[in-house]
Amino acid sequence: MHTVVDTAAIQALDTAHFLHPFTDYKDLATRGARVITKAEGIYIWDSEGHRLLDAMSGLWCVNVGYGRKELADAAHQQMMTLPFYNSFFQTTNVPAVQLATKLASLAPKVGDRSFQHVFYSSSGSESNDSNVRMVRRYWDLLGQPQRKVIISRLNAYHGSTMAGASLGGMSGMHAQGDLPIPNITHIGQPYYFENGLPGESADAFGLRAAHWLEEKILEVGADKVAAFIAEPVQGAGGVIIAPATYWPEIQRIVDKYGILLISDEVICAFGRLGTWFGYEKFGYKPDLVTFAKAVTSGYIPLGGVLVGDRVAKVLIEKGGEFNHGYTYSGHPVACAVALANMEIMEREQLPQRVRDDIGPYLAQRFLEIGTHPLVGSAETCGFTAGLVLVRNKERLECFAEDLSVGMICRKHCFSNGLIMRAVGDRMIIAPPLTMTHAQIDEMVTLILRCLDLTYQEVKEKGLLA
Ligand code: PXG
Numbered sequence: 001m002h003t004v005v006d007t008a009a010i011q012a013l014d015t016a017h018f019l020h021p022f023t024d025y026k027d028l029a030t031r032g033a034r035v036i037t038k039a040e041g042i043y044i045w046d047s048e049g050h051r052l053l054d055a056m057s058g059l060w061c062v063n064v065g066y067g068r069k070e071l072a073d074a075a076h077q078q079m080m081t082l083p084f085y086n087s088f089f090q091t092t093n094v095p096a097v098q099l100a101t102k103l104a105s106l107a108p109k110v111g112d113r114s115f116q117h118v119f120y121s122s123s124g125s126e127s128n129d130s131n132v133r134m135v136r137r138y139w140d141l142l143g144q145p146q147r148k149v150i151i152s153r154l155n156a157y158h159g160s161t162m163a164g165a166s167l168g169g170m171s172g173m174h175a176q177g178d179l180p181i182p183n184i185t186h187i188g189q190p191y192y193f194e195n196g197l198p199g200e201s202a203d204a205f206g207l208r209a210a211h212w213l214e215e216k217i218l219e220v221g222a223d224k225v226a227a228f229i230a231e232p233v234q235g236a237g238g239v240i241i242a243p244a245t246y247w248p249e250i251q252r253i254v255d256k257y258g259i260l261l262i263s264d265e266v267i268c269a270f271g272r273l274g275t276w277f278g279y280e281k282f283g284y285k286p287d288l289v290t291f292a293k294a295v296t297s298g299y300i301p302l303g304g305v306l307v308g309d310r311v312a313k314v315l316i317e318k319g320g321e322f323n324h325g326y327t328y329s330g331h332p333v334a335c336a337v338a339l340a341n342m343e344i345m346e347r348e349q350l351p352q353r354v355r356d357d358i359g360p361y362l363a364q365r366f367l368e369i370g371t372h373p374l375v376g377s378a379e380t381c382g383f384t385a386g387l388v389l390v391r392n393k394e395r396l397e398c399f400a401e402d403l404s405v406g407m408i409c410r411k412h413c414f415s416n417g418l419i420m421r422a423v424g425d426r427m428i429i430a431p432p433l434t435m436t437h438a439q440i441d442e443m444v445t446l447i448l449r450c451l452d453l454t455y456q457e458v459k460e461k462g463l464l465a
Contacts, residue, residue, distance in 0.1 A: 006049040007137035010035050021160070031079055034414075036437075039066035042432050044419070053451050054419045055429040060235055060384075061298025064344045065432040071299045074340035087120075087330040088286045089358055096330030097122065099338050103291075106342070107277045107306050110285040117307040120329040124266035124292035125159025127303040128229070131288055133164045133324045135227045138260065138311050139316040147226040148183040150262075151216050155189045157236035158229065158290075167229055169237075185211040185220065189234060190242035193377050193388060193396075207245030215251045227260035227287075232278025233406045238426035239386030241379055247282040260287040260311065267305070269343060270294040271433050273382035274355030281382070285313050295338045300312045302334035310404055350433040361437055365444045373450065376456045384430040386423075389454070392465040399425055403463060409454040416447040416453070 011032035019025065020033070035047035042065055043052050057063060058373030064071075078095060085093055100118040105113040117133065132150065139147040152158065154169035165173045169189070174180060188195060190209035192202045201207075217225050228250070232421045234240035254261045255293045263286035267277030270291070277289060281334065287310050292303030308313070314324060326336070345351065361378045369387060369465045370378035376390030376398070389401045389409060399405045406422030413420045458464055 001105065001406070002452075004036055005037050007035055007047040008032075010047065018144070024258070027375045037442045041065050041067060043434055046319050048259055048397070049419065052414070052417050052419050053439075053443055055431045055447075056419050056421050057294075057430050057432050058298045060272070060430045061293040063270055063272065063294040063433045064297045064348075065434040066343065068297070068299070069342050071297065071337050071345060074336045075300060075333050078336035082332050084332065085088040086327060087148070088325065091324035093330060093335075093342070095332045095333040095335035095339060099335040102339060102342055103306060105286070107289065108280050109278065110279065111286050113287070113310065114450055115289065115306040117312040118304050118334075119307055120304040120331070121292075121326055122301045122328045122331065122334070122418040123159070123303045124187050124264075124290060125164035125303075126294055126326060127266070127290045127305050128158045128159050128167055129163040130261075130263065130305055130324060131227075131229070131290060132167070132320075134288065134305065134307070134311065134315070135260055135262070137322055138314050139416075141314050141320070144223070146224055147259075149220050149225045150184050151213060151220070151225060152184060152186050152236075153189045153230055153344075153376050154274055155191070155237040155240070156186075156229075156231060156234060158231075159266075160391050163356065181285060185216065187216045189237065189240055190246045191234075191240045192198070192464075193244055199342040202243040203245045206245035207249055210249035210253065213250060214256075217257050217259070222257045225257065225259045227262050229252055231264045231266075232268040232273065232282055233381050233384065235384070235428075235430070236423070238423035239381070239384050239428045239430075241381045241386075242282075248423060251284045262286060262288045262292040264317075266290055266292045266427055267384075267430070271354050271382075272384055272430065274351060276351050279445045285323065295341065296334060296423045297341050297344075299341070300337045301328075302331065302338055346432075348434070349368075354433055358440065359383055361440055366439060369444065369447060369451070372451050372455075373459070374451050383433055383435075385426070386426050386428045391426065391427040391458070393464060395465075397464060400460075405454070405458060405463070409450060412453040412457075413446070416446060416450055417437075418450060420442070420450070443444050 014033050036044050038045050042050050104116050126306045152167045156169040158164045158167035166184045170187045192205050196205040199364050263279045265278045279286050287308040289306035296302045359382045366378045366380045375387050376388040376396045376399040378387040389405050391397050406425040410422040
């Protein structure tokens with residue numbers, strides 16, 4: 001299907017009527033938005049006919065790739081059967097029940113903890129708002145209403161609603177929103193490249209970073225802490241992968257103080273790390289698991305929380321109404337698409353494929369990327385990866401932030417048919433899990449070309465050291 005679009009006309013209407021998320025409106029109005037018109041497999045096309053390899057899966061969403069007829073068919077069929085009904089007043093619908101059952105069967109049991117229940121929303125942000133509400137309800141029901149404080153991490157991303165942005169550790173978001181809301185506090189992130197001390201091993205750093213949690217618990221007062229929330233791998237923060245020692249020590253600490261552990265897997269669930277869920281990869285035991293994005297491969301909005309037995313048991317057995325929920329909680333069309341998406345992932349064994357085949361292959365190709373003169377560190381975890389642009393490779397010296405070298409690199413990526421995200425000077429990818437080896441090679445060739453072009457540009461500008 002060829003889509004003909006009058007780019008200038010759409011751009012003018014875009015500027016006139018559409019306020020985009022996270023956008024400098026004045027700046028966008030001067031250049032006009034890139035109009036994306038169609039997608040197939042791992043590629044997207046803009047209205048000028050340029051094809052781009054989408055190494056970000058939309059925005060960490062399209063794990064099964066674009067153009068899956070099965071997902072469209074599932075939506076069509078469900079819309080013709082029951083396009084909507086709410087699940088408030090003691091009603092339910094078949095796809096919502098089936099999906100909750102499916103997710104409960106996919107989420108691995110860890111130790112004595114399993115996930116038998118799902119609370120639905122339509123996004124990651126809403127799901128984390130639900131987490132705040134649910135965690136507080138849990139402690140209230142247990143007669144410990146003073147346990148209100150949720151500890152999170154700096155540079156975490158947990159969404160953009162008032163609670164989501166508060167849980168997140170993005171200083172720019174806090175500054176604009178008078179955030180965080182009360183009873184949310186942050187510790188440092190386990191980012192070895194930036195926070196490791198000279199001579200300190202990654203493992204020693206991982207333990208030190210985990211101990212920040214214990215220090216914060218003691219500072220707040222152990223009886224006031226309700227939960228700790230973290231992403232298995234920090235996605236929007238720049239694909240920050242904690243050292244191996246981090247998660248076991250975090251688990252020891254949350255167990256010691258009896259606080260709930262929330263694993264925000266909006267990015268890491270559904271095969272991204274080579275497992276169905278991120279906690280599985282690192283072997284920790286969350287009480288609540290946030291999901292969204294790839295649950296439908298982004299084809300339709302859906303989010304939610306896997307509620308572990310510890311929390312579900314209290315909510316159910318103690319009774320009383322939980323005064324929280326959304327019009328679209330358990331939306332039948334979204335759940336039907338998610339079920340079809342799970343079927344594709346299971347049939348094509350996408351998590352296993354990431355673990356045993358394309359993940360290791362990407363890791364191998366990233367070793368090569370790591371040797372590039374502009375790259376200070378290059379790491380992968382499953383099928384996501386991050387690299388740091390540095391002005392001096394030997395001394396691992398970073399560029400000044402205001403030079404925005406990451407944006408220079410991103411500009412070259414766009415011009416060369418590659419979608420790669422810049423988080424400061426970290427360049428990151430999270431491609432569809434359907435990529436072939438040949439497509440990984442094609443992506444790596446593009447990445448290397450864009451790194452070369454960036455290197456040349458910063459060299460010419462005299463920015464290297
Ligand atoms: N938690 C995590 C871990 C996320 O990555 C959210 C919650 C919020 O989800 P919603 O559906 O409300 O957007 C996210 C979203 C980026 C980027 O630039 C990442 C996200 C959203 C927007 C941009 O990498 N992640």
